[in-house]
Amino acid sequence: MEGLERISLPGRVAGPDEGIGADELALAARNHGMPLEALRYDVTPAGLHYLLIHYDIPYGLPEEWRLEVDGPRGPVSFDLGTLRRFPVETVRVTMECAGNGRARLRPRPVSQPWLLEAVGTADWTGVPLRLVLDEAGLTDPTTELVFTGADHGLERGVEQDYERSLPFAEATRPEVLLAYEMNGLPLPPQHGGPLRLIVPGWYGMAHVKWLRRIRPVEPPFDGFQQTVAYRLRQEPDEEGVPVTRIQPRALLEPPGFPDFMSRTRLVRPGPLTLRGRAWSGRSPLVRVEVSTDDGTTWHDAALTPEDSAHPWAWRSWTFPWTAPPGDHVLAVRASDTSGPQPPSPPWNLGGFANNTAHRVSVICLPS
Amino acid sequence: MEGLERISLPGRVAGPDEGIGADELALAARNHGMPLEALRYDVTPAGLHYLLIHYDIPYGLPEEWRLEVDGPRGPVSFDLGTLRRFPVETVRVTMECAGNGRARLRPRPVSQPWLLEAVGTADWTGVPLRLVLDEAGLTDPTTELVFTGADHGLERGVEQDYERSLPFAEATRPEVLLAYEMNGLPLPPQHGGPLRLIVPGWYGMAHVKWLRRIRPVEPPFDGFQQTVAYRLRQEPDEEGVPVTRIQPRALLEPPGFPDFMSRTRLVRPGPLTLRGRAWSGRSPLVRVEVSTDDGTTWHDAALTPEDSAHPWAWRSWTFPWTAPPGDHVLAVRASDTSGPQPPSPPWNLGGFANNTAHRVSVICLPS
Numbered sequence: 001m002e003g004l005e006r007i008s009l010p011g012r013v014a015g016p017d018e019g020i021g022a023d024e025l026a027l028a029a030r031n032h033g034m035p036l037e038a039l040r041y042d043v044t045p046a047g048l049h050y051l052l053i054h055y056d057i058p059y060g061l062p063e064e065w066r067l068e069v070d071g072p073r074g075p076v077s078f079d080l081g082t083l084r085r086f087p088v089e090t091v092r093v094t095m096e097c098a099g100n101g102r103a104r105l106r107p108r109p110v111s112q113p114w115l116l117e118a119v120g121t122a123d124w125t126g127v128p129l130r131l132v133l134d135e136a137g138l139t140d141p142t143t144e145l146v147f148t149g150a151d152h153g154l155e156r157g158v159e160q161d162y163e164r165s166l167p168f169a170e171a172t173r174p175e176v177l178l179a180y181e182m183n184g185l186p187l188p189p190q191h192g193g194p195l196r197l198i199v200p201g202w203y204g205m206a207h208v209k210w211l212r213r214i215r216p217v218e219p220p221f222d223g224f225q226q227t228v229a230y231r232l233r234q235e236p237d238e239e240g241v242p243v244t245r246i247q248p249r250a251l252l253e254p255p256g257f258p259d260f261m262s263r264t265r266l267v268r269p270g271p272l273t274l275r276g277r278a279w280s281g282r283s284p285l286v287r288v289e290v291s292t293d294d295g296t297t298w299h300d301a302a303l304t305p306e307d308s309a310h311p312w313a314w315r316s317w318t319f320p321w322t323a324p325p326g327d328h329v330l331a332v333r334a335s336d337t338s339g340p341q342p343p344s345p346p347w348n349l350g351g352f353a354n355n356t357a358h359r360v361s362v363i364c365l366p367s
Numbered sequence: 368m369e370g371l372e373r374i375s376l377p378g379r380v381a382g383p384d385e386g387i388g389a390d391e392l393a394l395a396a397r398n399h400g401m402p403l404e405a406l407r408y409d410v411t412p413a414g415l416h417y418l419l420i421h422y423d424i425p426y427g428l429p430e431e432w433r434l435e436v437d438g439p440r441g442p443v444s445f446d447l448g449t450l451r452r453f454p455v456e457t458v459r460v461t462m463e464c465a466g467n468g469r470a471r472l473r474p475r476p477v478s479q480p481w482l483l484e485a486v487g488t489a490d491w492t493g494v495p496l497r498l499v500l501d502e503a504g505l506t507d508p509t510t511e512l513v514f515t516g517a518d519h520g521l522e523r524g525v526e527q528d529y530e531r532s533l534p535f536a537e538a539t540r541p542e543v544l545l546a547y548e549m550n551g552l553p554l555p556p557q558h559g560g561p562l563r564l565i566v567p568g569w570y571g572m573a574h575v576k577w578l579r580r581i582r583p584v585e586p587p588f589d590g591f592q593q594t595v596a597y598r599l600r601q602e603p604d605e606e607g608v609p610v611t612r613i614q615p616r617a618l619l620e621p622p623g624f625p626d627f628m629s630r631t632r633l634v635r636p637g638p639l640t641l642r643g644r645a646w647s648g649r650s651p652l653v654r655v656e657v658s659t660d661d662g663t664t665w666h667d668a669a670l671t672p673e674d675s676a677h678p679w680a681w682r683s684w685t686f687p688w689t690a691p692p693g694d695h696v697l698a699v700r701a702s703d704t705s706g707p708q709p710p711s712p713p714w715n716l717g718g719f720a721n722n723t724a725h726r727v728s729v730i731c732l733p734s
Contacts, residue, residue, distance in 0.1 A: 004626070004633075004730070007626050007629045007631040007730065008627075008628070008629065008631075009629075018386060019387050020386050020387035020388070020391070020392050021386060021387070023630070024387070025387050025392075025395060025470060025482065026482060027630075028395040028396055029395055029399065029481065029482050029484050030400065030402045030484065032397070032398075032418075033397065035397045035423070037423040037426075038556075038557075040426060045555050045556060046413070046414050046555075047413050047414030047415075047418075047555055047557055047558075048414075048555075048556075049414075051414075053402065055624060055625050055627065056402070056621070056624065056625060057402060057404050057405065103392060111628065113392055113396075115392065115393060115396050117396050117397070152624045153624050153626065153627055154624070154625070154626040154627065155627035156627070156628075188412050188414055189412060190402070190405075190412070190414055190415055191414075257423065257519045257520050258423060258521070259371070259374050259521040259522070260520055260522035260523070261375070261376065261390050261394075261477070261478065261522075262374045262375065263390070263393050263394075264374040264375075266371075266521060363371070363374065
């Protein structure tokens with residue numbers, strides 16, 4: 001968009017001593033993470049689930065909402081009442097923002113400054129997408145499907161509706177939903193209500209909110225969010241690798257109680273149970289390990305068995321620890337069948353998929 | 368708490384070029400504001416209402432929750448079932464964090480770095496506090512009442528449960544509630560569920576969340592949150608002025624659409640209606656004024672009449688504007704019967720009650 005370079009700059013990384021800027025703070029004040037003590041809930045209460053909204057939350061009355069699907073015989077329009085008459089599915093999904101961990105990278109890519117909290121698990125209810133595609137006659141497996149949201153903005157100089165695509169085979173997986181409920185209630189506006197796409201296993205950018213149009217294109221789709229944003233790159237002129245499925249991660253429910261400003265954790269001496277959650281969107285988890293000496297030694301945590309009812313949700317782990325007085329750094333890491341979380345942060349220009357181990361400083365008080 | 372000065376420091380202000388630090392960012396990632404486009408809702412959807420949690424969200428099952436009230440004949444324990452059998456009241460309340468606007472002060476007090484979004488309006492349902500005080504025999508008007516929450520932490524070197532007091536006359540106002548529902552649903556954990564105090568007109572620090580005890584004391588109560596925190600001071604050794612009722616403020620629903628990173632607003636040329644909300648907790652509003660030339664000239668906005676059904680909630684205002692191409696700074700300010708929002712930020716060490724006018728940069732695109 002000409003003349004707007006002064007307000008809509010290309011991506012950049014922060015200087016070595018550059019604190020979080022006013023622009024990053026404005027995003028952090030809007031887009032909130034899940035306070036880590038909420039790891040205790042199997043299903044994250046709606047207001048605690050992480051949120052990342054590229055532009056504004058659009059305003060749409062459920063009774064007036066229409067999804068337009070560009071079928072081979074012309075556009076087909078679905079209202080929510082029609083979508084509710086399709087077979088209903090509920091899928092429990094752990095969703096994570098691709099930028100989770102960005103603000104811990106050095107140098108820091110300047111964007112939404114996530115630390116570790118951009119995650120949540122919800123029960124999403126709706127109609128399997130493939131049934132709606134069938135109904136509209138979209139059955140060509142060589143196509144890519146483009147999903148358009150109602151949120152509109154300028155990003156890095158490009159005016160756009162938020163738009164992402166999926167290959168036909170991904171879009172027609174049985175667990176991919178057009179969701180109109182979250183945790184048994186109408187989908188809240190900030191989570192994409194009245195209607196959003198749910199793509200279990202993928203980072204959040206694929207779960208298009210405020211969905212209003214689906215259209216087929218010949219691959220590859222070259223939209224901004226597909227080819228400019230959400231790519232793993234070391235240099236700006238690289239084509240880059242698309243961000244797709246969630247890398248493995250384990251998080252620790254912070255033990256004890258916090259200091260207000262530093263958020264340092266304090267515990268009393270004696271036995272306690274460390275606990276948390278672990279997940280991966282790319283393959284099943286095989287192990288969670290805990291270190292109580294800042295990564296010098298690692299020990300297997302007890303990981304709950306995979307729940308066949310909820311294959312796309314996080315799993316619980318526990319580890320017994322007898323806290324001795326003094327300063328400690330706890331750490332936890334998960335491995336899936338493709339391997340473990342990496343020992344050092346996987347840096348890239350966009351600050352995506354930084355899944356290094358979670359480290360938590362703990363002071364155990366004198367007895 | 369001895370030896371913990373290294374992690375639990377006294378309050379401080381940031382240096383002149385100091386960006387937002389890791390500690391402030393960690394608070395911003397947990398405690399979220401209301402995205403300003405949500406000013407469009409009369410009642411803020413629960414997950415969009417602002418949140419400020421001093422320590423961790425405590426975990427309490429509603430069926431096991433007890434409120435202990437220290438009456439003159441000994442402690443009286445109320446479970447939620449008992450509280451629900453008292454007469455039920457619902458009050459619509461606009462609540463704002465006392466620290467709203469803190470991160471816009473220069474120098475910046477280092478704490479939760481709010482810009483402008485720490486506000487929300489909800490329908491709170493529960494029992495009028497005075498009925499419960501009566502039942503427990505707490506009827507002495509010379510006492511002060513102390514409200515203790517279940518959230519526990521260290522703050523500026525002091526280990527504590529979050530605790531605030533109210534004078535008897537404030538606590539027994541008919542609209543002061545022990546609330547167990549928000550917007551018609553069970554009170555969510557992050558908003559103080561199962562039980563919180565609601566004190567219409569006061570800043571958020573008075574609305575004690577996760578309420579588990581009420582006790583009478585002889586005034587003045589000298590708890591940390593009463594005498595150390597939440598005081599207006601210019602110098603650290605001052606006694607300071609207590610923070611109490613919400614100062615007047617108007618906010619503008621940002622027009623047009625945003626740039627992703629700078630959040631600058633873009634509009635198309637032509638007529639549009641500027642709109643937003645205004646409130647005061649200290650006395651009725653008398654006027655809202657809008658400027659489209661960065662405060663050089665001000666014009667009265669149309670303010671909805673005071674709603675006798677919701678005297679503690681924000682009011683809507685509108686102002687017609689024909690946007691000409693170019694750069695603009697819009698501004699809005701409210702006045703109550705005690706006067707208008709101040710022309711420059713009212714600085715204090717804690718960064719409380721900064722209610723200067725809302726300014727919004729807007730670029731109107733060429734036609």
